[in-house]
Structure formats: C-alpha cells, structure tokens
Amino acid sequence: MNSFSPRITVATIVERAGNFLMVREEIDGELRYNQPAGHVEAGEQLSQAAFRETLEETAWQVEITAFVGVFIFQAGINGPVYHRYCFAGEPKSHDKMQRLDADIYDTQWLTLDEIKAVQPQHRSPLVLPCLTQYLAGKRLPLDTLYEHPWPLQQK
Numbered sequence: 728m729n730s731f732s733p734r735i736t737v738a739t740i741v742e743r744a745g746n747f748l749m750v751r752e753e754i755d756g757e758l759r760y761n762q763p764a765g766h767v768e769a770g771e772q773l774s775q776a777a778f779r780e781t782l783e784e785t786a787w788q789v790e791i792t793a794f795v796g797v798f799i800f801q802a803g804i805n806g807p808v809y810h811r812y813c814f815a816g817e818p819k820s821h822d823k824m825q826r827l828d829a830d831i832y833d834t835q836w837l838t839l840d841e842i843k844a845v846q847p848q849h850r851s852p853l854v855l856p857c858l859t860q861y862l863a864g865k866r867l868p869l870d871t872l873y874e875h876p877w878p879l880q881q882k
Contacts, residue, residue, distance in 0.1 A: 733799075733808045737777040738764035738853070739816045740861045741789055746836035747858065748818070750784050753832055754850060760842070761850035762857065763787075764811070770877045774869055777814040785834045786825035789816030793866035798853040813857040815866060 740762055741748035751758045765780035767773060774791045781789050795813040802809065827834070837845075839858065846855065 731808060733810045735767045736764055736809055736811045737767060737773055737780055738762040738811050738813045738857055739777045739781045739789060739791070740795060740813065740857060741781065741785075741787065741816045741818050742861075743818050743836060746838055747842060748781075748785055748787060749835050749837050749842065751832040751835065752784075752828075752830045752850065754830075758832055758848065759850040760837075760845050760848050761854060762813075764851075767812075772874050773812045773872060774814060777812070777816065781816060782825075783828050784831050786822045786827060787834075788819045788821075790819055791816050791869065794869055794871050795857060795861050795865050795867070798856055798860075800852055809851070809853070811851070811853050811857065812872075813853075813860070815861060 748763065749760050750763055751760055763781040763784045765776070765784070767776040771779070777791050778789060781787055791814050793815040795815055798811040798813060800809055801807070839862070842858065843855070849855070
C-alpha cells in the first residue's frame with residue numbers, strides 16, 4: 728500500500744437570517760462557488776485557519792463556534808486527497824474596505840435552494856455535504872479536536 732500526503736483544508740459555514748456566506752472564485756477561467764475555505768498553514772490551529780481564511784476571502788470576522796465534521800474526497804484517480812475540516816462561524820463584523828484574496832471574485836449570501844441551484848459550479852463536491860451536516864444540527868464542541876502544539880509554538 729502506498730503512503731500519501733493528504734491536503735489539509737478548512738471551510739466555514741456562516742449563516743445569517745437563513746442565508747449562507749459563499750465566495751465565488753475564479754478557477755481555470757470559470758467562476759466557482761465555495762464556502763470560505765483554504766489550506767492550513769504550518770503552525771496554525773485548524774480553527775485559527777478557518778477564521779483566517781474566512782476573513783481573507785470575505786472580509787468578515789467570524790466567531791468560530793463549533794466543529795461540523797471532517798469531509799474527505801479524492802480528486803480523480805491518483806489525484807490528491809483532500810481532508811476538509813468544516814467549522815460553523817457566527818458573523819461579527821464586516822470590513823468593506825478590506826481587499827479580498829486575489830482569486831476571489833465576490834461574496835454572496837445565498838439560501839440553501841440558491842446553493843443547490845448552482846451545484847454544477849461548486850468548487851468542491853464537499854460544499855453540499857458540509858452544509859447538509861450543518862443543517863442536520865451536527866455541531867461538536869471545538870475541544871473535540873485535540874491539536875498538539877506545534878514545535879514552533881513551544882517555548
């Protein structure tokens with residue numbers, strides 16, 4: 728059996744008045760929908776990464792309130808394997824003057840039906856499963872995840 732290196736990512740579900748914060752990003756010349764999401768950086772706790780990616784992609788500061796689950800998929804035969812740690816976040820403040828990540832086209836607050844309607848344009852097949860688990864009430868306390876301190880963080 729071959730060993731592999733999964734790509735560790737985070738995503739944040741942010742709900743406001745029945746609408747969900749989504750980003751549209753340009754991928755290979757096409758606009759794709761996604762939750763605020765991205766890769767975890769070395770030395771970063773998962774919930775910190777979720778907060779940072781949400782801020783960088785949407786200019787929204789959120790309070791990360793719960794862990795929704797881990798979602799895994801392989802992008803094609805012999806393709807990379809993604810482990811998506813999905814969090815729930817509560818919107819706190821928005822900075823209209825903040826520049827978004829370069830590949831983000833815009834942000835939108837969409838209903839579940841609107842998100843389903845654009846499913847062919849989802850960035851990842853994990854967008855709806857994350858949202859489905861969230862809507863089913865899947866919320867684990869943040870301390871469900873134990874993350875041993877990175878050596879960079881130890882004194």
